[in-house]
Amino acid sequence: MKNDEFTYEVRCRTCHTKFKVQLFESHAKNLFLVDKRDWYCEKCKKEYFSKQTETLARAHQEIGFPPLTGTDKMVSWAEKIRSELINKADYLQKSLTFDSDEEKERSQKAFAMFFSEWHEKVAAKWWIDNRRMTVMDISKRVNLLSDANEGDN
Ligand SMILES: [Zn+2]
Numbered sequence: 148m149k150n151d152e153f154t155y156e157v158r159c160r161t162c163h164t165k166f167k168v169q170l171f172e173s174h175a176k177n178l179f180l181v182d183k184r185d186w187y188c189e190k191c192k193k194e195y196f197s198k199q200t201e202t203l204a205r206a207h208q209e210i211g212f213p214p215l216t217g218t219d220k221m222v223s224w225a226e227k228i229r230s231e232l233i234n235k236a237d238y239l240q241k242s243l244t245f246d247s248d249e250e251k252e253r254s255q256k257a258f259a260m261f262f263s264e265w266h267e268k269v270a271a272k273w274w275i276d277n278r279r280m281t282v283m284d285i286s287k288r289v290n291l292l293s294d295a296n297e298g299d300n
Pocket of ligand 1: 188
């Protein structure tokens with residue numbers, strides 16, 4: 148099979164540079180994709196991701212999360228994961244209801260401790276390794292911290 152058959156020329160939406168892509172659908176479908184899909188060249192894609200990473204990093208810094216360490220690629224991925232996990236924790240915290248102010252206060256303390264644990268995770272790798280963390284996992288950890296708090300009092 149010749150690769151040429153599957154090679155199509157597309158234009159980057161951002162910088163309008165032409166570049167080649169390989170598409171493996173039917174010829175008609177490929178032509179449709181070439182025309183309709185938003186294509187971005189490698190350079191623009193990279194810029195887009197680094198801009199996105201920067202935006203996330205800045206937003207995270209505002210809520211107490213330090214910059215991540217690792218390769219550009221890992222940091223970029225980890226920032227996205229971190230943002231999703233923070234959303235999950237926020238969602239969990241907002242969904243809780245309490246029977247008493249005391250209970251509420253204990254929960255707030257536990258969440259504060261939980262988030263300060265996360266503040267210390269500066270290695271991009273940690274976030275990537277923990278990318279499958281669920282709301283349930285977060286809830287378990289917060290409850291554990293909450294119980295530990297109670298023991299202290
Ligand atoms: Zn481009």
